[in-house]
Amino acid sequence: xxxxxxxxxxxxxxxxxxxxxxxxxxxxxxxxxxxxxxxxxxxxxxxxxxxxxxxxxxxxxxxxxxxxxxxxxxxxxxxxxxxxxxxxxxxxxxxxxxxxxxxxxxxxxxxxxxxxxxxxxxxxxxxxxxx
Amino acid sequence: xxxxxxxxxxxxxxxxxxxxxxxxxxxxxxxxxxxxxxxxxxxxxxxxxxxxxxxxxxxxxxxxxxxxxxxxxxxxxxxxxxxxxxxxxxxxxxxxxxxxxxxxxxxxxxxxxxxxxxxxxxxxxxxxxxx
DNA sequence: CCTTGACCTTCCAGTTGCTGGAAGCCCCAT
DNA sequence: ATGGGGCTTCCAGCAACTGGAAGGTCAAGG
Numbered sequence: 384x385x386x387x388x389x390x391x392x393x394x395x396x397x398x399x400x401x402x403x404x405x406x407x408x409x410x411x412x413x414x415x416x417x418x419x420x421x422x423x424x425x426x427x428x429x430x431x432x433x434x435x436x437x438x439x440x441x442x443x444x445x446x447x448x449x450x451x452x453x454x455x456x457x458x459x460x461x462x463x464x465x466x467x468x469x470x471x472x473x474x475x476x477x478x479x480x481x482x483x484x485x486x487x488x489x490x491x492x493x494x495x496x497x498x499x500x501x502x503x504x505x506x507x508x509x510x511x512x513x514x
Numbered sequence: 515x516x517x518x519x520x521x522x523x524x525x526x527x528x529x530x531x532x533x534x535x536x537x538x539x540x541x542x543x544x545x546x547x548x549x550x551x552x553x554x555x556x557x558x559x560x561x562x563x564x565x566x567x568x569x570x571x572x573x574x575x576x577x578x579x580x581x582x583x584x585x586x587x588x589x590x591x592x593x594x595x596x597x598x599x600x601x602x603x604x605x606x607x608x609x610x611x612x613x614x615x616x617x618x619x620x621x622x623x624x625x626x627x628x629x630x631x632x633x634x635x636x637x638x639x640x641x642x643x644x645x
Numbered sequence: 646c647c648t649t650g651a652c653c654t655t656c657c658a659g660t661t662g663c664t665g666g667a668a669g670c671c672c673c674a675t
Numbered sequence: 676a677t678g679g680g681g682c683t684t685c686c687a688g689c690a691a692c693t694g695g696a697a698g699g700t701c702a703a704g705g
Contacts, residue, residue, distance in 0.1 A: 387652065397653090402692060416700060418653055427640070434639045439614050442691065452636045459633035463625045466635050470618055477611045483570050484604050487597060494594045502590035504597050505583045508565045509558070518681065528682090529664060537662095547671060549682060573662065 386411075389421040393429035400429060408432055408446060440469060517542075520552040524560035531560060539563055539577060571600060 389411075390397045403409050404419070409428050411419040421429075431452060435445040444465060451457045451465075493503040520542075521528045534540050535550070540559050542550040552560075559580060566576040575596060582588045582596075624634040 385653075396693085398693060399691085401654095406691090416653080418700085430641075431639050436691090438618055438639075439611075448636070448639065452640060456631055458629040459625055459631065459635075460627045460629060462633045462635050463622060463627035466618060466622045466625070470615065470622060473611055473615050473618070477608060477615065480570075480604055480608045480611070484601065484608065487569055487601055487604070491594060491597045491601060494590055494597070496591045496594035498589040498591060500587055500590065502593045504590075504593050505579070508562050508569075508579065509583060510561075516682075527664080530662085532683095533663060547682080549671085567662090 384421045384426075386419050386421070389419075389426055389429065392426045393433055395429055395433050403429070403432065406442065408442070408449065438469075439473065440465075444469070515552045515557075517550050517552070520550075520557055520560060523557045524564055526560055526564050534560070534563065537573065539573070539580065569600075570604065571596075575600070 384392070386397045386400055390400060393400070395403075400409070404411065409425050409432075411421045411425050414420045428449060431449060432442075432445045435448050436442070440448065447465065448462065451462055490504045490507055515523070517528045517531055521531060524531070526534075531540070535542065540556050540563075542552045542556050545551045562580060562583060563573075563576045566579050567573070571579065578596065579593065582593055621635045621638055
Protein backbone atom coordinates (compact mmCIF):
# COMPACT_ATOMS: atom_id res chain seq x y z
CA UNK A 384 0.00 0.00 0.00
CA UNK A 385 1.05 3.58 -0.65
CA UNK A 386 2.04 6.06 1.97
CA UNK A 387 -1.37 7.72 1.86
CA UNK A 388 -3.12 4.51 2.86
CA UNK A 389 -0.50 3.78 5.47
CA UNK A 390 -1.09 7.24 6.82
CA UNK A 391 -4.82 6.68 7.00
CA UNK A 392 -4.36 3.25 8.56
CA UNK A 393 -1.92 4.43 11.21
CA UNK A 394 -3.24 7.89 11.86
CA UNK A 395 0.17 9.40 11.27
CA UNK A 396 0.77 12.17 8.71
CA UNK A 397 2.66 11.02 5.64
CA UNK A 398 5.40 13.49 6.46
CA UNK A 399 5.90 11.87 9.81
CA UNK A 400 6.05 8.42 8.29
CA UNK A 401 8.76 9.54 5.88
CA UNK A 402 10.59 11.02 8.81
CA UNK A 403 10.32 7.74 10.69
CA UNK A 404 11.79 5.99 7.70
CA UNK A 405 14.62 8.52 7.59
CA UNK A 406 15.57 7.74 11.14
CA UNK A 407 15.18 4.03 10.59
CA UNK A 408 12.07 3.25 12.62
CA UNK A 409 10.35 1.62 9.66
CA UNK A 410 11.75 0.26 6.43
CA UNK A 411 8.99 -0.06 3.88
CA UNK A 412 9.79 -1.62 0.51
CA UNK A 413 9.70 0.27 -2.76
CA UNK A 414 7.70 -0.31 -5.91
CA UNK A 415 9.08 -0.02 -9.42
CA UNK A 416 7.90 3.55 -9.59
CA UNK A 417 9.87 4.47 -6.49
CA UNK A 418 6.80 4.70 -4.31
CA UNK A 419 7.04 3.29 -0.81
CA UNK A 420 5.19 0.05 -0.37
CA UNK A 421 3.87 -0.68 3.11
CA UNK A 422 2.83 -4.14 4.20
CA UNK A 423 0.75 -5.06 7.23
CA UNK A 424 3.70 -5.35 9.57
CA UNK A 425 4.91 -1.89 8.60
CA UNK A 426 1.56 -0.41 9.45
CA UNK A 427 1.55 -2.39 12.66
CA UNK A 428 4.86 -0.82 13.61
CA UNK A 429 3.60 2.62 12.77
CA UNK A 430 0.60 2.11 15.02
CA UNK A 431 2.88 0.86 17.76
CA UNK A 432 5.05 3.92 17.48
CA UNK A 433 2.07 6.25 17.30
CA UNK A 434 0.69 4.79 20.50
CA UNK A 435 4.00 4.92 22.29
CA UNK A 436 4.51 8.51 21.25
CA UNK A 437 1.04 9.40 22.40
CA UNK A 438 1.97 8.00 25.79
CA UNK A 439 4.84 10.46 25.82
CA UNK A 440 7.76 8.16 25.07
CA UNK A 441 10.54 9.78 23.10
CA UNK A 442 11.29 8.51 19.63
CA UNK A 443 14.40 6.79 20.92
CA UNK A 444 12.37 5.06 23.57
CA UNK A 445 9.94 4.01 20.89
CA UNK A 446 12.79 2.51 18.96
CA UNK A 447 13.79 0.58 22.04
CA UNK A 448 10.25 -0.53 22.83
CA UNK A 449 9.86 -1.63 19.26
CA UNK A 450 12.96 -3.75 19.46
CA UNK A 451 11.72 -5.26 22.71
CA UNK A 452 8.41 -5.89 21.06
CA UNK A 453 10.03 -7.67 18.16
CA UNK A 454 12.28 -9.70 20.39
CA UNK A 455 9.99 -12.60 21.14
CA UNK A 456 12.17 -13.79 24.00
CA UNK A 457 12.60 -10.50 25.81
CA UNK A 458 11.76 -10.14 29.46
CA UNK A 459 8.80 -8.04 30.44
CA UNK A 460 10.97 -6.64 33.22
CA UNK A 461 12.83 -4.54 30.65
CA UNK A 462 9.65 -2.99 29.41
CA UNK A 463 8.38 -2.41 32.87
CA UNK A 464 11.59 -0.67 33.86
CA UNK A 465 11.34 1.70 30.94
CA UNK A 466 7.73 2.41 31.63
CA UNK A 467 8.46 3.05 35.27
CA UNK A 468 11.25 5.46 34.42
CA UNK A 469 8.90 7.25 32.13
CA UNK A 470 6.29 7.32 34.83
CA UNK A 471 8.78 8.97 37.15
CA UNK A 472 9.51 11.61 34.53
CA UNK A 473 5.82 12.28 34.14
CA UNK A 474 5.46 12.65 37.88
CA UNK A 475 8.30 15.11 38.03
CA UNK A 476 6.81 17.11 35.23
CA UNK A 477 3.43 17.18 36.90
CA UNK A 478 5.00 18.32 40.14
CA UNK A 479 6.89 21.07 38.35
CA UNK A 480 3.80 22.27 36.60
CA UNK A 481 1.82 22.24 39.81
CA UNK A 482 4.46 24.38 41.43
CA UNK A 483 4.23 26.80 38.54
CA UNK A 484 0.50 26.75 38.68
CA UNK A 485 0.49 27.63 42.36
CA UNK A 486 2.93 30.51 41.94
CA UNK A 487 1.29 31.96 38.90
CA UNK A 488 -2.18 31.34 40.21
CA UNK A 489 -1.40 33.28 43.37
CA UNK A 490 -0.06 36.17 41.35
CA UNK A 491 -3.08 36.24 39.10
CA UNK A 492 -5.35 36.29 42.13
CA UNK A 493 -3.55 39.28 43.54
CA UNK A 494 -3.63 41.22 40.30
CA UNK A 495 -6.73 43.35 40.18
CA UNK A 496 -6.61 43.33 36.40
CA UNK A 497 -8.15 46.68 35.68
CA UNK A 498 -6.73 49.64 33.80
CA UNK A 499 -4.48 50.84 36.56
CA UNK A 500 -0.82 50.33 35.84
CA UNK A 501 0.33 48.68 39.05
CA UNK A 502 0.47 44.93 38.78
CA UNK A 503 1.77 42.40 41.28
CA UNK A 504 2.68 40.00 38.48
CA UNK A 505 5.09 42.41 36.84
CA UNK A 506 6.38 43.45 40.22
CA UNK A 507 7.27 39.92 41.07
CA UNK A 508 8.86 39.29 37.70
CA UNK A 509 10.85 42.43 37.95
CA UNK A 510 12.18 42.44 41.44
CA UNK A 511 10.20 40.58 44.00
CA UNK A 512 11.64 37.60 45.86
CA UNK A 513 12.33 34.70 43.52
CA UNK A 514 10.34 31.48 43.61
CA UNK B 515 29.95 45.46 33.10
CA UNK B 516 31.08 42.56 30.95
CA UNK B 517 28.96 39.64 29.96
CA UNK B 518 30.51 37.44 32.65
CA UNK B 519 29.39 39.74 35.40
CA UNK B 520 25.98 40.17 33.81
CA UNK B 521 25.75 36.42 33.71
CA UNK B 522 26.63 36.11 37.39
CA UNK B 523 24.23 38.92 38.29
CA UNK B 524 21.30 37.52 36.33
CA UNK B 525 21.93 33.83 36.76
CA UNK B 526 21.77 33.29 33.01
CA UNK B 527 24.59 31.63 31.06
CA UNK B 528 26.58 34.03 28.89
CA UNK B 529 25.55 32.02 25.86
CA UNK B 530 21.93 32.59 26.66
CA UNK B 531 22.46 36.30 27.12
CA UNK B 532 24.09 36.53 23.71
CA UNK B 533 21.17 34.63 22.31
CA UNK B 534 18.76 37.05 23.93
CA UNK B 535 20.63 39.88 22.32
CA UNK B 536 20.45 38.11 18.96
CA UNK B 537 16.70 37.94 19.16
CA UNK B 538 16.47 41.49 20.42
CA UNK B 539 15.38 40.98 24.01
CA UNK B 540 18.24 43.08 25.36
CA UNK B 541 20.46 45.61 23.65
CA UNK B 542 23.59 46.14 25.70
CA UNK B 543 26.05 48.79 24.57
CA UNK B 544 29.52 48.04 23.33
CA UNK B 545 32.90 49.16 24.59
CA UNK B 546 35.77 50.26 22.39
CA UNK B 547 37.14 46.76 22.43
CA UNK B 548 33.91 45.34 21.08
CA UNK B 549 32.92 43.81 24.41
CA UNK B 550 29.29 44.08 25.42
CA UNK B 551 28.71 46.60 28.17
CA UNK B 552 25.74 45.91 30.43
CA UNK B 553 24.25 48.59 32.63
CA UNK B 554 21.90 48.07 35.56
CA UNK B 555 18.75 48.23 33.48
CA UNK B 556 20.09 45.56 31.13
CA UNK B 557 20.69 43.25 34.04
CA UNK B 558 17.27 44.10 35.37
CA UNK B 559 15.75 43.03 32.10
CA UNK B 560 17.72 39.83 32.10
CA UNK B 561 16.47 38.99 35.56
CA UNK B 562 12.94 39.78 34.46
CA UNK B 563 13.25 37.45 31.52
CA UNK B 564 14.88 34.74 33.59
CA UNK B 565 12.01 34.83 36.07
CA UNK B 566 9.36 34.86 33.38
CA UNK B 567 10.99 31.93 31.65
CA UNK B 568 11.20 30.04 34.90
CA UNK B 569 7.46 30.50 35.23
CA UNK B 570 7.12 28.81 31.89
CA UNK B 571 6.37 31.77 29.65
CA UNK B 572 7.70 31.42 26.13
CA UNK B 573 10.38 33.80 24.95
CA UNK B 574 7.82 35.65 22.85
CA UNK B 575 5.61 36.06 25.86
CA UNK B 576 8.60 37.36 27.78
CA UNK B 577 9.14 39.90 25.08
CA UNK B 578 5.56 40.97 25.42
CA UNK B 579 5.66 41.05 29.22
CA UNK B 580 8.83 43.08 29.03
CA UNK B 581 7.21 45.63 26.79
CA UNK B 582 4.24 45.80 29.13
CA UNK B 583 6.62 46.21 32.00
CA UNK B 584 8.40 49.06 30.32
CA UNK B 585 5.19 50.75 29.34
CA UNK B 586 4.54 52.74 32.50
CA UNK B 587 0.98 53.43 31.49
CA UNK B 588 -0.08 49.92 30.58
CA UNK B 589 -3.09 48.35 32.15
CA UNK B 590 -2.62 45.48 34.53
CA UNK B 591 -5.53 43.80 32.77
CA UNK B 592 -3.25 43.02 29.83
CA UNK B 593 -0.77 41.28 32.04
CA UNK B 594 -3.44 39.43 33.88
CA UNK B 595 -4.95 38.21 30.63
CA UNK B 596 -1.63 36.81 29.48
CA UNK B 597 -1.01 35.19 32.81
CA UNK B 598 -4.45 33.66 32.80
CA UNK B 599 -3.96 32.27 29.33
CA UNK B 600 -0.71 30.79 30.46
CA UNK B 601 -2.40 29.36 33.51
CA UNK B 602 -4.95 27.68 31.26
CA UNK B 603 -2.15 26.15 29.20
CA UNK B 604 -0.53 24.85 32.35
CA UNK B 605 -3.79 23.34 33.46
CA UNK B 606 -4.27 21.61 30.15
CA UNK B 607 -0.78 20.25 30.29
CA UNK B 608 -1.27 18.97 33.81
CA UNK B 609 -4.51 17.31 32.81
CA UNK B 610 -2.83 15.67 29.81
CA UNK B 611 -0.01 14.41 31.92
CA UNK B 612 -2.37 13.06 34.52
CA UNK B 613 -4.22 11.19 31.84
CA UNK B 614 -0.97 9.73 30.66
CA UNK B 615 0.04 8.91 34.17
CA UNK B 616 -3.17 7.02 34.76
CA UNK B 617 -2.93 5.03 31.55
CA UNK B 618 0.71 4.18 31.91
CA UNK B 619 0.41 3.59 35.63
CA UNK B 620 -2.34 1.05 35.07
CA UNK B 621 -0.25 -0.74 32.48
CA UNK B 622 2.76 -0.84 34.73
CA UNK B 623 0.66 -2.28 37.53
CA UNK B 624 -0.59 -5.05 35.31
CA UNK B 625 2.86 -5.95 34.04
CA UNK B 626 4.36 -8.62 36.25
CA UNK B 627 7.83 -7.48 35.21
CA UNK B 628 9.70 -10.75 35.45
CA UNK B 629 11.63 -12.63 32.80
CA UNK B 630 8.60 -14.03 31.06
CA UNK B 631 8.02 -12.53 27.65
CA UNK B 632 4.35 -11.63 27.85
CA UNK B 633 3.78 -8.04 28.78
CA UNK B 634 0.54 -6.07 28.91
CA UNK B 635 2.37 -2.86 28.13
CA UNK B 636 3.63 -4.09 24.79
CA UNK B 637 0.31 -5.71 24.10
CA UNK B 638 -1.46 -2.44 24.54
CA UNK B 639 1.04 -0.56 22.45
CA UNK B 640 0.83 -3.09 19.73
CA UNK B 641 -2.82 -3.76 19.32
CA UNK B 642 -4.98 -3.19 22.33
CA UNK B 643 -7.76 -0.59 22.31
CA UNK B 644 -6.34 2.90 22.06
CA UNK B 645 -6.50 4.65 25.43
C1' DC C 646 -3.73 11.07 -27.12
C1' DC C 647 -3.75 14.77 -23.99
C1' DT C 648 -4.77 17.08 -20.04
C1' DT C 649 -6.00 17.58 -15.35
C1' DG C 650 -5.52 16.69 -10.71
C1' DA C 651 -4.30 13.83 -7.02
C1' DC C 652 -0.66 11.46 -5.29
C1' DC C 653 4.04 10.39 -4.89
C1' DT C 654 9.24 11.56 -4.70
C1' DT C 655 13.40 14.31 -2.82
C1' DC C 656 15.55 18.05 -0.58
C1' DC C 657 15.88 22.32 2.00
C1' DA C 658 14.44 25.34 5.55
C1' DG C 659 12.13 26.56 9.72
C1' DT C 660 10.26 25.74 14.31
C1' DT C 661 11.81 26.61 20.10
C1' DG C 662 15.41 27.82 23.14
C1' DC C 663 19.16 27.26 23.70
C1' DT C 664 24.12 24.74 23.92
C1' DG C 665 28.71 23.22 22.33
C1' DG C 666 32.74 24.09 19.90
C1' DA C 667 36.23 26.28 16.84
C1' DA C 668 39.03 30.15 15.59
C1' DG C 669 40.64 34.23 16.92
C1' DC C 670 41.03 38.92 19.66
C1' DC C 671 41.86 41.21 24.20
C1' DC C 672 43.40 42.11 28.80
C1' DC C 673 45.99 41.54 32.97
C1' DA C 674 49.63 39.66 35.76
C1' DT C 675 54.06 37.85 36.12
C1' DA D 676 56.49 38.26 26.29
C1' DT D 677 53.85 34.74 27.72
C1' DG D 678 50.16 32.44 29.84
C1' DG D 679 45.52 31.99 31.12
C1' DG D 680 41.47 33.73 31.35
C1' DG D 681 37.51 36.23 29.13
C1' DC D 682 35.61 38.06 25.17
C1' DT D 683 34.12 37.99 20.08
C1' DT D 684 31.83 35.69 15.92
C1' DC D 685 29.91 32.00 13.41
C1' DC D 686 28.46 27.28 12.53
C1' DA D 687 26.25 23.05 13.95
C1' DG D 688 23.16 20.38 16.47
C1' DC D 689 19.45 18.81 19.87
C1' DA D 690 13.74 16.80 19.31
C1' DA D 691 10.39 15.74 16.38
C1' DC D 692 8.51 17.10 13.19
C1' DT D 693 6.21 20.51 9.51
C1' DG D 694 5.93 23.37 5.39
C1' DG D 695 7.00 24.19 0.80
C1' DA D 696 9.26 23.89 -3.78
C1' DA D 697 10.31 21.26 -7.85
C1' DG D 698 9.35 17.45 -10.24
C1' DG D 699 7.85 12.30 -11.47
C1' DT D 700 3.53 9.09 -11.79
C1' DC D 701 -0.95 7.45 -12.31
C1' DA D 702 -5.90 7.10 -13.37
C1' DA D 703 -9.89 9.25 -15.35
C1' DG D 704 -12.33 12.15 -18.62
C1' DG D 705 -12.79 14.37 -23.10
